[in-house]
Structure formats: C-alpha cells, structure tokens
Amino acid sequence: MFFHIDSSNGLPIYEQVVRQVKFAVAAGVLKPAEMVPSVREVARELALNPNTVARAYRELQAEGVLQPVRGTGLQVAADAAQRCRRQRRDLIQQRLGQVLREARQSRLDGDELRQLVEAELKSLEREEAKP
Amino acid sequence: MFFHIDSSNGLPIYEQVVRQVKFAVAAGVLKPAEMVPSVREVARELALNPNTVARAYRELQAEGVLQPVRGTGLQVAADAAQRCRRQRRDLIQQRLGQVLREARQSRLDGDELRQLVEAELKSLEREEAKP
Amino acid sequence: MFFHIDSSNGLPIYEQVVRQVKFAVAAGVLKPAEMVPSVREVARELALNPNTVARAYRELQAEGVLQPVRGTGLQVAADAAQRCRRQRRDLIQQRLGQVLREARQSRLDGDELRQLVEAELKSLEREEAKP
Amino acid sequence: MFFHIDSSNGLPIYEQVVRQVKFAVAAGVLKPAEMVPSVREVARELALNPNTVARAYRELQAEGVLQPVRGTGLQVAADAAQRCRRQRRDLIQQRLGQVLREARQSRLDGDELRQLVEAELKSLEREEAKP
DNA sequence: GTGGTCTAGACCACC
DNA sequence: GTGGTCTAGACCACG
Incomplete structure (x- = not known):
C-alpha cells in the first residue's frame, strides 16, 4: 500500500487520503484505468473508520479523479494524471x-x-x- | 483601531485577533507598557461577542504578550516586542x-x-x- | 470517575479540573495513550456546563498533557506523566x-x-x- | 513610609496594604494609639487610587486593628499588636x-x-x- | 470602568 | 458520538 496516515498532524484524515491518492496518480504510481483498492481494504490496512475512506473516495469522484465501474469498484479516470x-x-x-x-x-x-x-x-x- | 476581522477565512476569529495583536506589537504599533483597548471596546468596535475577544486576550496573556493591571486593563509586556x-x-x-x-x-x-x-x-x- | 469539585473553595472550577487531571496523570491513574472521559460525560457527571470542562481540557492540551485524536476524543500524551x-x-x-x-x-x-x-x-x- | 506595593503579584492591592499595616503593627513599627497616615497621603505616596487605600483601612477597622478618632483620622487600637x-x-x-x-x-x-x-x-x- | 468565571444553547467539522 | 467556535447574558472582584 502506498498510503500512510499521520494521525493528528492537524490535517483531517480523509483529506490526507485524498492527497495521497492524487499524489500517487500525479506521480504515475496509480495509472489511468487501474482499479483502486476497495474502501474496506484501505480501511483495514490503515486502521481507519470505513466512513472516513469512503468520504475520501467520494471527494475524489466528485473531482473526477476516480470513477465508478458498476459492480466492481473505482478506477483511475483517463485524464486524472x-x-x-x-x-x-x-x-x-x-x-x-x-x-x-x-x-x-x-x-x-x-x-x-x-x-x-x-x-x-x-x-x-x-x-x-x-x- | 488597528484590527480588522476577515469573517471568515477559516481562521477562528479569536485567532485572528491574537495574530493582529502580535503583529502590532512586533511592528511597534503597540509599545511595551501601553494599554491595549479593552475587551468590551474591541468587541463593540468589531461587532463581536466580548467572550471571543476575552479568549484572544487570555491566550495573549498565557504567552506573556499581555499582562493584567488590576482593575485597569491589559498592558503590553516589557519583552513582548x-x-x-x-x-x-x-x-x-x-x-x-x-x-x-x-x-x-x-x-x-x-x-x-x-x-x-x-x-x-x-x-x-x-x-x-x-x- | 476520579474528579470531584469543591464548589467553591475560591479556585475556579476549570482550574480544579485541570489540577485533578494532572494529579491523576502524575499518580498513574490515567496512563499515557489512555482516553480521557469526554467533555460531555464529565459535564454531565459533575453537573457542569460543557464549556467549563472544555476550557479545562483546552488548557491541558496547551500544556501538552492531553492531545486530540480526531473525531474520537482526547488522549493522555506519551510524556505527560x-x-x-x-x-x-x-x-x-x-x-x-x-x-x-x-x-x-x-x-x-x-x-x-x-x-x-x-x-x-x-x-x-x-x-x-x-x- | 513603610509600605511598598508589588503591582501585580496577583494579590489585590488593598489586601497588600492590609497585610503591611498588620505586619507593621505586629512588629511594633506602628505602636498602639499612634496615628496612621491619611488615606490621601498613602494614596499619593504609593500612586494608588484613594478608593483602594480607603478599602484597606475599612477592613482594618472592621477587624479592630484601626479605630477612628473623630475629626482627626485613624489610630492603632490598643490591643492591636x-x-x-x-x-x-x-x-x-x-x-x-x-x-x-x-x-x-x-x-x-x-x-x-x-x-x-x-x-x-x-x-x-x-x-x-x-x- | 476593568477583566474573570460560569451557564446556556447553537452550529460546525470530523470519525 | 467527539471536540471547537461563537453568541448571549449573568455575576463577581478590583480600582
């Protein structure tokens, strides 16, 4: 996993997740069309509340960085990089x-x-x- | 008056007051031993609740920037600048x-x-x- | 609960709370990384206004005795004892x-x-x- | 004059005056039947508000340390020492x-x-x- | 007049 | 659920 959370550096946790996804995309670690790990998986891995991860993914969708694939999960958008x-x-x-x-x-x-x-x-x- | 509040740029109001006092002191606009305008006066002038201003002043005291003069008000500390x-x-x-x-x-x-x-x-x- | 308020021996209530938390930490009753009871809980238990308890907790944070865990509560700092x-x-x-x-x-x-x-x-x- | 005021050591000023009078009496610097300096005189000498000195003297009367001499001022009570x-x-x-x-x-x-x-x-x- | 304390209740962001 | 901010208004001690 390419995230790590600095629980309480002041930044909200969901915002840290958002930034790290964006950074991974910008740097090419996450490539367009690639599937992103599921909410539950990330939550388990980082010991976060699933709501928190879900919120981060929701924002990333709203900004067009991630897009849903029906019944499968979320993928990196084509123009996200x-x-x-x-x-x-x-x-x-x-x-x-x-x-x-x-x-x-x-x-x-x-x-x-x-x-x-x-x-x-x-x-x-x-x-x-x-x- | 040398304060102005940018309600709201995200920074808490009391924190904006704290910073502006510190800035005024650092810049020499408020000199050591000078009395600072009263809680009520600032509150009236900026249309704030006195508690909000009081909180800012309390923090400035805790940091040693202001010091009380009993029954009179608050004063800029000697080494505040x-x-x-x-x-x-x-x-x-x-x-x-x-x-x-x-x-x-x-x-x-x-x-x-x-x-x-x-x-x-x-x-x-x-x-x-x-x- | 390990607090009790002697309303009023002259000491402000928030200050009594501050001291009792510090004492509990110093004596090992509250251990590092342990969560402290919530503002609302203490307020209910001691029949105080939540603001009063919040003020005590705020001061304890400022002194580095407590630290926030976002969305969860306040924790005794590692070096608080x-x-x-x-x-x-x-x-x-x-x-x-x-x-x-x-x-x-x-x-x-x-x-x-x-x-x-x-x-x-x-x-x-x-x-x-x-x- | 045998007083000195430590403006803001936390103790109210009037209380500092009370204590110093009592101390002077206890130590024999002020003797029974001796006249105490007038409110105005003390206020001028120490740069205090006359109200403050008056309050101190009022308390000393209430405690029986000083007693009024009509038209003249306040004197140290016989059993004050x-x-x-x-x-x-x-x-x-x-x-x-x-x-x-x-x-x-x-x-x-x-x-x-x-x-x-x-x-x-x-x-x-x-x-x-x-x- | 000054600051300090306390209560009450509202609204917010975060988890 | 958590803490944080803000408003409103009351009461106190001090000068």
Whole structure:
C-alpha cells in the first residue's frame, strides 16, 4: 500500500487520503484505468473508520479523479494524471503565495525571504540525499 | 483601531485577533507598557461577542504578550516586542518549510521552485507599489 | 470517575479540573495513550456546563498533557506523566517557599517554623492513618 | 513610609496594604494609639487610587486593628499588636497546612517534605544574611 | 470602568 | 458520538 496516515498532524484524515491518492496518480504510481483498492481494504490496512475512506473516495469522484465501474469498484479516470499534476502545482503556488504575503506583512524584505527559501531548499536536498 | 476581522477565512476569529495583536506589537504599533483597548471596546468596535475577544486576550496573556493591571486593563509586556518578532519569524520559516517539502514531493525541482518564489515575490512587490 | 469539585473553595472550577487531571496523570491513574472521559460525560457527571470542562481540557492540551485524536476524543500524551510529576513538585516547592518567606517576615525563627511543620505533618499522618 | 506595593503579584492591592499595616503593627513599627497616615497621603505616596487605600483601612477597622478618632483620622487600637501577631501566626499555620496537605496528596512522603523545608529555610537564611 | 468565571444553547467539522 | 467556535447574558472582584 502506498498510503500512510499521520494521525493528528492537524490535517483531517480523509483529506490526507485524498492527497495521497492524487499524489500517487500525479506521480504515475496509480495509472489511468487501474482499479483502486476497495474502501474496506484501505480501511483495514490503515486502521481507519470505513466512513472516513469512503468520504475520501467520494471527494475524489466528485473531482473526477476516480470513477465508478458498476459492480466492481473505482478506477483511475483517463485524464486524472494531468489533472492531478495541474492541481498540485496550483495548490503549491497558492500556498506559497500565502506564506510569502504573510512574511511581507511581518516586515521581512525580499532578500531575507530569498535567503530563507535557499536555506530551506538546501536542507531539504540534504534530507533527500542520504536517508 | 488597528484590527480588522476577515469573517471568515477559516481562521477562528479569536485567532485572528491574537495574530493582529502580535503583529502590532512586533511592528511597534503597540509599545511595551501601553494599554491595549479593552475587551468590551474591541468587541463593540468589531461587532463581536466580548467572550471571543476575552479568549484572544487570555491566550495573549498565557504567552506573556499581555499582562493584567488590576482593575485597569491589559498592558503590553516589557519583552513582548522581541518575543513576537521571533515567534513570527519562526512561524514563517516553519510554514515555508512545509510548503517546500510538499512541493518537492510533487516532483518540482529546486529551480522550478526558485522561479515560482521569484514570480510570487515580484507580484507581491507590484501589489505593494501602487494600490 | 476520579474528579470531584469543591464548589467553591475560591479556585475556579476549570482550574480544579485541570489540577485533578494532572494529579491523576502524575499518580498513574490515567496512563499515557489512555482516553480521557469526554467533555460531555464529565459535564454531565459533575453537573457542569460543557464549556467549563472544555476550557479545562483546552488548557491541558496547551500544556501538552492531553492531545486530540480526531473525531474520537482526547488522549493522555506519551510524556505527560513525567511532565505532571515535575510540575507538581515545582508548584509545591514554590508555594512552600512563599509561606516560609512570609513566616520569616513575621518574625518566626527557623526553629519555631520547624516545630510548626512537624506538628502539621504529624496531624496529617494521623488523618491518613484511620479515616 | 513603610509600605511598598508589588503591582501585580496577583494579590489585590488593598489586601497588600492590609497585610503591611498588620505586619507593621505586629512588629511594633506602628505602636498602639499612634496615628496612621491619611488615606490621601498613602494614596499619593504609593500612586494608588484613594478608593483602594480607603478599602484597606475599612477592613482594618472592621477587624479592630484601626479605630477612628473623630475629626482627626485613624489610630492603632490598643490591643492591636497582640491581635495582629496571633492572626499572623494562625494564617501561616493554616497556609502551611494547606501546602503540606497538597504535597501529601501528590505522594511526597514526610522525609522528602522535611528536606524541602530545610532547603528552603537555608536558602532564606542566606538571603537574609547578606543583602 | 476593568477583566474573570460560569451557564446556556447553537452550529460546525470530523470519525 | 467527539471536540471547537461563537453568541448571549449573568455575576463577581478590583480600582
């Protein structure tokens, strides 16, 4: 299974499931037309309430990432990959904008911000390099 | 008055008040030893329930930003300014880290991220220039 | 249930709840990862307003003694026991210091104080022995 | 003047005034039949609201420590000294009892408590020795 | 006038 | 079911 839940990092659990499915689709781990594991299976595997998983799948259907196959389950939609990639990018851009806006309000100037960003990127790259 | 409530952007009202007080202190708009407007005054001005404002003020006391003057009101603590500035900076750094981490997970590489940051900063600077 | 409220010995009710939870944790009656009784349950049992109990629980969260499990309730934090024991001890030491300081100001000398302490301890031990 | 106010150590200001008068009487700094400084004078000297000082004096009259002299002011009552000494001692005994009781509830045994008391007394004596 | 506590009851998101 | 937020209104101690 490609999910893992960080029970209480503040994000609702169903939202974590939604994001991880989208991420798996965007990254090609879940391919178009592939069947997604059943609500019960996911719930058992992650020790979640089935309602919670069902809600996540419901949202993914509403957004067109998953689509029902009668009597069988849910499959990844044909155009889901590009949709998810675009969503992901927009989300990041929007959140980045928010953070930077707040930062400006607190009197950090552009260069200080660039330095902070550089420092964080470097530290992330180090994290990814070894572990 | 230096507050304004954006009811509702998702953030609880009391939390918006907390942040705006901290910001005002960090920016020097509220100086140490200065009295903060009374619970009732803020409540009237912003059309809030006094309890909501009181809760915000209570949290600010718990964090040592405000301190009571018996029978008189609440005062900005002597060391509040530096405390608020540091908090603000830590908050931004942490949130920036989160966003960048998510961005990396979605396969954006460092250079794309730098470009995004640049674009956002430019757009913010334009916003601040004229409006 | 392990709470009881002494309405009213001057201490706010929410504070009494806070202390009793901390005490139960320090004494091992409430163990890490155990769920604490729900706000509504405590409120019903003690005939309090749920808001009052909620406030107590909120403070306990802020201090890291309790942590939320989404949609399920509140749980004793992993490191809460040691934290509560240390707090308790510090509190007692501080209050003891206060009383002794006042006693000195009122011209009681060290030996008189020792006698007083002995007398009180003996009387407490008698209380604990039988009833 | 023999008072000093520790504005916001938590104790109400009027109560601090009451205690300091009682202490001065118990210690013989204020002698029976001596006139006490007027409300206005104390208020000016300590930068307090006259209402606050008046309230303190009212309580001291109610307890028989001060008594009015028509058209002149307030004087220390004849039997005030012994009364204040006894009160002071009872107060300390009662508070000591409280602290020790709480300490026992938190599982500290008698010997640990005696050690704590010793340590605090030693530290107080050191404080008094030099400064 | 100030803040602090408490009650009552409504509505929300989450599981 | 859970906790969280908010409103409304009462009462208290303090200055």
